[in-house]
Amino acid sequence: MTLTKDYKVLSCDLDDTLLREDMTISKYDSRILRELQKLGVNVVLSSGRRAYDIENRFKQIGLEKDGAFIIGSCGCEIVKVDKMEPICTKVLSNDTINVVVDYAQKNNLNLGRNLFHYSIFISQFKEFYYSTTHLVYTCQNPYNLEHLRITNIQPLKVDYEAIRKMCLESPPTKLFITEDPIAVSSKILPEISKVLPLSSRALITKAYFCEVIPTDGGKGPALQWLCRNYIHCEMDEVVSIGDSANDVDMLEMSGLSFAPSNSFDVAKKAAKEVLNWSNMESAVGRMVNRVFFNGTFLMTDEEKADSKIE
Known part of the structure; x- marks a missing residue:
């Protein structure tokens, strides 16, 4: 061939x-x-x-x-x-983290991030191994359950301040809001896009899934x-x-x-x-x-x- x-x-x-x-x-x-x-x-x-x-x-x-x-x-x-x-x-800035957590908390939205453990073994070469511990989230809803189904990761429910602390200590590559598809497209995306710092942007990747990532x-x-x-x-x-x-x-x-x-x-x-x-x-x-x-x-x-x- x-x-x-x-x-x-x-x-x-x-x-x-x-x-x-x-x-x-x-x-x-x-x-x-x-x-x-x-x-x-x-x-x-x-x-x-x-x-x-x-x-x-x-x-x-x-x-x-x-x-x-x-x-x-x-x-x-x-x-x-x-x-x-x-x-x-590339990871989210502290300003973006605070804005997203504040917005989700104010509107009682399910906010999530992946929480990872990195183990590093160094021999002749440096080797990196990824493993995930939990999908961290703040509220349970049908859309969050669907996200858990397709990712097959263990859930960990925390409050908004806990997820803020996690993100500020170890900035994530993205944060995501999983909610009703109509709300995501008509309300959440336009509203959060208005308040995000220039260093970040929001986009819809599934009908129920709004992600915030670094602008670059x-x-x-x-x-x-x-x-x-x-x-x-x-x-x-x-x-x-x-x-x-x-x-x-x-x-x-x-x-x-x-x-x-x-x-x-x-x-x-x-x-x-x-x-x-x-x-x-x-x-x-x-x-x-x-x-x-x-x-x-x-x-x-x-x-x-x-x-x-x-």
């Missing part, structure tokens, strides 16, 4: 793009991504999730770790996969930094695919970009092309087949059944 296009990077979102509704990855998507990596294309998994979680998906697909990279936390962390070594991290974060800038400093290519040599607001800058900055049919309108508008296939129909693999293999990487009968394609 040979490549028909000379792109050097594929940057792929996870939730609602590569991941299906049951949090699995299709057999076809996994096989074609392994083949693409073998042929020398850098397969970069880019997600709003933290790097340790993305690494689990890396393993699930069966991708090689040497020379591979992960973009996590909506572009606020870039990690070398072989040793899970952070090479670029984002998958697009992270991917550009990675290409210039480690992969040594330009953004016009990058193919990307994503479905949500946190994919917009990546989709706009890539040489070629796609949005699955199930994408938010903002992603469809940002992408160079909207696909006819959803995340439930192996949109990633079918796009890769068309762009990189000129349609020659065919599905097996088993893969068709797995992707529910007749």
Whole structure:
């Protein structure tokens, strides 16, 4: 099998793009991504999730770790996969932390962050290991339960001052509010955007999920930094695919970009092309087949059944 296009990077979102509704990855998507990596294309998994979680998906697909990279936390962390070594991290300022906690507390909103423990072992080389302890939250609601389901992390309920103290002592890459989708889009996003410092911005990454990240974060800038400093290519040599607001800058900055049919309108508008296939129909693999293999990487009968394609 040979490549028909000379792109050097594929940057792929996870939730609602590569991941299906049951949090699995299709057999076809996994096989074609392994083949693409073998042929020398850098397969970069880019997600709003933290790097340790993305690494689990890396393993699930069966991708090689040497020379591979992960973009996590909506572009606020870039990690070398072989040793899970952070090479670029951006965190929220103290001003942003205080503003977000105050806003959530005033409006009795569920505010959350991931609480991590980092253990570092130093031998001839420095090795970094990520492990998570809890998903910290302030209020219980159906949307928080859904977030816990898709992340599969142990919950830890705390009050607003406790989460403020945690964040000021160990600044997070992002904070998130999980609430009713109508409230998130019509009230929370516009209100919090007005009071945030210039060093941060808010975006909706799922209908019920409003995230606050550093202004200079984002998958697009992270991917550009990675290409210039480690992969040594330009953004016009990058193919990307994503479905949500946190994919917009990546989709706009890539040489070629796609949005699955199930994408938010903002992603469809940002992408160079909207696909006819959803995340439930192996949109990633079918796009890769068309762009990189000129349609020659065919599905097996088993893969068709797995992707529910007749």
